[in-house]
Amino acid sequence: MGATTTQAQRRMLGERCCVEPEARRLGPSQADRLSEDLKLLADPVRLQILDILAANPGQVCVCDLEAALPILQPTISHHLGLLRRAGWVSVERKGLWAHYTINRPAFEAGRERLRAFLEVILP
Amino acid sequence: MGATTTQAQRRMLGERCCVEPEARRLGPSQADRLSEDLKLLADPVRLQILDILAANPGQVCVCDLEAALPILQPTISHHLGLLRRAGWVSVERKGLWAHYTINRPAFEAGRERLRAFLEVILP
């Protein structure tokens, strides 16, 4: 008898309505970290910048990007600044020009974090 | 003689200052598509939702997520709506409850787009 409990009663006992959740594999701080990586990638201009840098290793200056993309120079510098401060790209000054390259270790580390997450989600 | 050209002159001839850019491997429309995928992932709450859904396949209702995350129910429904409208998760109504699951084909397609891009960037 009386073994029936309402949803509200079960909630007050700390129970779930549908499932006893397993240990989560992604804590809040890891989620924050991963979302930082993803936010940095989640812009079409920055994706194209990375593509151009990768296709022309060690040779791309800001004016090349300006010629290749439909945005003005300050905006390109803005995106490069975000990528640079996150460590994903490096600059080498040569006279007036600034040559940008992808920072391999940082890029590979971010890619690995992302790959690991996506693999855990659906093996 | 006279073979010296200014940067401005070279730009008017359509030349680049530093590099003759190779064909780009990521066009604007592909960049838009990819950034849509990435924007959807680039939120710590949505990452944790996906993690919980993956760890408890076919059993997670909204109230479970509400119990597991530090945000209120309308916000959870908001994030689930974004994932649902993008096709990444599916709902199955069971009485009052709504059970969410990751939509495997859509998730794998997005993951593959992302993996392919990251692989092209730095092989």
Next chain:
DNA sequence: AAACTATATTGACAATCATCAATATAGTGC
């Protein structure tokens, strides 16, 4: 039918962000 419950939607608000114009910085060449 009436009370209750789980979820979805709407509207408002604050925060973040992409973009550009204007300006600053720093190197080059006369």
Next chain:
DNA sequence: GCACTATATTGATGATTGTCAATATAGTTT
């Protein structure tokens, strides 16, 4: 030094976004 060039920074603006309170919808239980 002076004119010029490439890049960075600052400040402003419009758009997007995450969050919540309030409300709506729909299923359940008595």
